[in-house]
Amino acid sequence: MRLLALFLAAVCLQAQDQKTVTIQTLNVKDILYVLSGGGGNSLALMRDDGVVLIDTKQFGWGRPLLEAIGAVSDQPVKIIVNTNADPDHSGGNAEIPGSPRIIAHQKTKAYLEARGVNPKFLPTETVTDKLSLLDGPDRMEIYYFGRAHTDGDLVVVFPEKHVAYLGDLFPSKAAPVIDVDHGGSAVEFPRTLARVIAEIKGVARVITGHDQGTVNPLDRGYYNNPKTSRWSDVQEYADFNRDFLAAIQEAMQSGKTAEQAAATLRLPEKYKGYDMSQAKSNVESIYAESKFRAR
Numbered sequence: 001m002r003l004l005a006l007f008l009a010a011v012c013l014q015a016q017d018q019k020t021v022t023i024q025t026l027n028v029k030d031i032l033y034v035l036s037g038g039g040g041n042s043l044a045l046m047r048d049d050g051v052v053l054i055d056t057k058q059f060g061w062g063r064p065l066l067e068a069i070g071a072v073s074d075q076p077v078k079i080i081v082n083t084n085a086d087p088d089h090s091g092g093n094a095e096i097p098g099s100p101r102i103i104a105h106q107k108t109k110a111y112l113e114a115r116g117v118n119p120k121f122l123p124t125e126t127v128t129d130k131l132s133l134l135d136g137p138d139r140m141e142i143y144y145f146g147r148a149h150t151d152g153d154l155v156v157v158f159p160e161k162h163v164a165y166l167g168d169l170f171p172s173k174a175a176p177v178i179d180v181d182h183g184g185s186a187v188e189f190p191r192t193l194a195r196v197i198a199e200i201k202g203v204a205r206v207i208t209g210h211d212q213g214t215v216n217p218l219d220r221g222y223y224n225n226p227k228t229s230r231w232s233d234v235q236e237y238a239d240f241n242r243d244f245l246a247a248i249q250e251a252m253q254s255g256k257t258a259e260q261a262a263a264t265l266r267l268p269e270k271y272k273g274y275d276m277s278q279a280k281s282n283v284e285s286i287y288a289e290s291k292f293r294a295r
Helices: 002-017 062-070 087-095 106-114 189-199 231-253 258-263 279-294
Strands: 022-025 032-036 042-047 050-054 077-081 101-105 125-127 130-133 140-144 154-158 163-165 205-207 217-219 222-224
Touching: 022 062, 032 062, 042 062, 062 087, 101 106, 106 125, 125 130, 125 140, 189 231, 205 231, 231 258, 231 279, 258 279
Parallel strands: 022 222, 050 077, 077 101, 101 125, 163 205
Antiparallel strands: 022 032, 032 042, 042 050, 130 140, 140 154, 154 163, 217 222
8 A cells, every 4th residue: 555655645745746837928028928738828027026917727737837838937926816716727826925905896706706715816896897907018007808718718919019819718729608597598609709809909929828839949838929810710710609509599599409400510611620529518508598599
């Protein structure tokens, strides 16, 4: 038993050692970086008065996350923004030292409270519709547009940098995950994206919530100039979710079951490269939500 325990401990340590957060500069003349690995993508703004960290990854990834930040900045994390309550976006809050200011939507704070998160690591400030942070070239605008992946998804825009991070509102070119337990809505998702498109202007580069297939390695653990999405990709993603919903609603009106609708789903050719692994689940969510609304 002792040998087995030692073996398992060694395996656990090896697994921890394999956790790597890669850091990518968006512009060699700027201080905004993308950090991948350990769940959703994160962003870090490396200011001289402290680091602003957007999403903290899964619990257990705090050390590699802080090591990646430490490779670029010697400043502590002073501000955290959680774009939703998912563990891969907020689980690392407890591993950030000090007492950073934590910003999230009010629904995200409520979900973290219900999960029993230590009050020390809960959001200290909540967003209802919009919050402005900082000024000058580092100005940040944090928006809430409505229900989508959850009912507390935030969008972070850096207007002067022409960069936006949409988190799980645009995770990748894939059918999204709808977190119904946290207020997510497959029916509202395309409407929320339509608001994003209508209200945000001047963005040229978009960081997706999870896509890590665009990384171009130069050296172990450090990556330069990641391939980002364009605003036109966000428009296409909004179109995809709108067309997906319309196709399922048409199937419902024709009397098909959710299983039949999923099996016969056909979308325009321009979406052929999309990951559809969540499609069946989303069809079921649309049926369930539509039946609830019809009561």
